[in-house]
Amino acid sequence: MFNLLASALKVPPSSAVSLTLADMSGTRHVVAIINQKGGVGKTTTTANLGAALARSGLRTCLVDLDPQAHLSLHFGVRPQEDDATVYDLLLEAGSNAADVAIEVEKGLDIIPAETDLAAVEADLAGLPDKQDRLRQALAAAGDQWDAVLIDCPPSLGVLTLNALAASTEVFVPMQAHFLALQGVGKLLETVGLICGSVNPDLRVAGIVLCMHESQTTLAREVVEDLEAFLESCREQPVPWSQCRVLSPPVRRNIKLAEAPSFGQSILAYDSTSRGALDYLAVAESVIQLWRPPAAEVEVKIDASASEGADTIG
Numbered sequence: 516m517f518n519l520l521a522s523a524l525k526v527p528p529s530s531a532v533s534l535t536l537a538d539m540s541g542t543r544h545v546v547a548i549i550n551q552k553g554g555v556g557k558t559t560t561t562a563n564l565g566a567a568l569a570r571s572g573l574r575t576c577l578v579d580l581d582p583q584a585h586l587s588l589h590f591g592v593r594p595q596e597d598d599a600t601v602y603d604l605l606l607e608a609g610s611n612a613a614d615v616a617i618e619v620e621k622g623l624d625i626i627p628a629e630t631d632l633a634a635v636e637a638d639l640a641g642l643p644d645k646q647d648r649l650r651q652a653l654a655a656a657g658d659q660w661d662a663v664l665i666d667c668p669p670s671l672g673v674l675t676l677n678a679l680a681a682s683t684e685v686f687v688p689m690q691a692h693f694l695a696l697q698g699v700g701k702l703l704e705t706v707g708l709i710c711g712s713v714n715p716d717l718r719v720a721g722i723v724l725c726m727h728e729s730q731t732t733l734a735r736e737v738v739e740d741l742e743a744f745l746e747s748c749r750e751q752p753v754p755w756s757q758c759r760v761l762s763p764p765v766r767r768n769i770k771l772a773e774a775p776s777f778g779q780s781i782l783a784y785d786s787t788s789r790g791a792l793d794y795l796a797v798a799e800s801v802i803q804l805w806r807p808p809a810a811e812v813e814v815k816i817d818a819s820a821s822e823g824a825d826t827i828g
């Protein structure tokens with residue numbers, strides 16, 4: 516069992532990444548980073564996985580959809596009264612996400628929030644498309660980004676519904692202990708219900724293990740249980756049937772907690788820290804996950820080769 520788990524958690528070789536990026540052109544992934552449990556690593560994962568994807572060459576946008584505005588603070592973004600935020604995107608029908616995005620690191624944009632976002636639930640009450648505003652605003656931005664990561668609040672209100680309606684997939688950060696495992700079970704059920712109503716194409720694609728202590732027996736057992744549970748769902752008609760535990764687990768690393776005080780991602784703050792290395796490796800796993808099956812890539816290459824032949828001819 517241990518060997519199985521070790522091979523499942525193996526980091527893919529970095530040479531695979533450049534191949535994958537070429538294969539990915541034209542696709543866009545919108546990921547809701549969600550867990551209704553507080554303090555599990557949602558914001559830390561959104562910030563640093565996003566920064567790692569941007570370093571890999573993907574044009575990446577982070578959306579701060581939490582009234583705590585921790586993601587914005589992580590990058591030292593403190594919107595003033597007149598500055599547009601995600602609140603304006605949600606409130607004004609027909610708005611464009613690209614108009615509100617700010618570049619915080621090379622290739623990495625953020626759509627910031629401030630605490631007034633807490634009022635949005637009441638402000639949108641009664642509007643028929645209140646769950647669809649973020650999706651519309653991102654759609655208006657066209658192909659501006661290759662990847663969009665949405666940092667969700669630790670609750671399942673209208674903000675999280677907007678995230679789920681806008682997303683192509685869900686990543687769940689969690690800590691490997693028993694109660695967290697129960698929480699993930701409940702969350703998967705909820706996502707299943709929402710898929711049925713607002714977003715039938717939504718898939719739970721990955722679990723990110725955060726603040727991981729691999730040397731403890733409890734953490735090892737919870738990961739084994741989680742893997743076994745996901746395996747048992749492979750043939751079932753549920754939105755998490757293809758869900759993977761993304762490798763490697765992100766180890767507890769104090770640098771990850773320090774980086775927000777400097778308004779930087781872990782890659783800008785300390786690129787050699789264990790936190791930076793872990794999130795870079797998780798980004799490689801994500802890019803692998805997004806890589807189309809080999810057959811599709813071959814078809815694409817064949818198609819472009821014959822297009823070239825036509826032009827020359």
Ligand SMILES: Nc1ncnc2c1ncn2[C@@H]1O[C@H](COP(=O)(O)OP(=O)(O)OP(=O)(O)O)[C@@H](O)[C@H]1O
Nearest residue numbers: 553554555556557558559669726766767768771772
């Ligand atoms: N791998 C890690 N090592 C050390 N500290 C971490 C790690 N991941 C997250 N933290 C710290 O744990 C705390 C909670 O993380 P984070 O804010 O990302 O959780 P969250 O799920 O977004 O919380 P909330 O539900 O309140 O939005 C933060 O202080 C963060 O810096």
Ligand SMILES: [Mg+2]
Nearest residue numbers: 557558581585
């Ligand atoms: Mg958070």
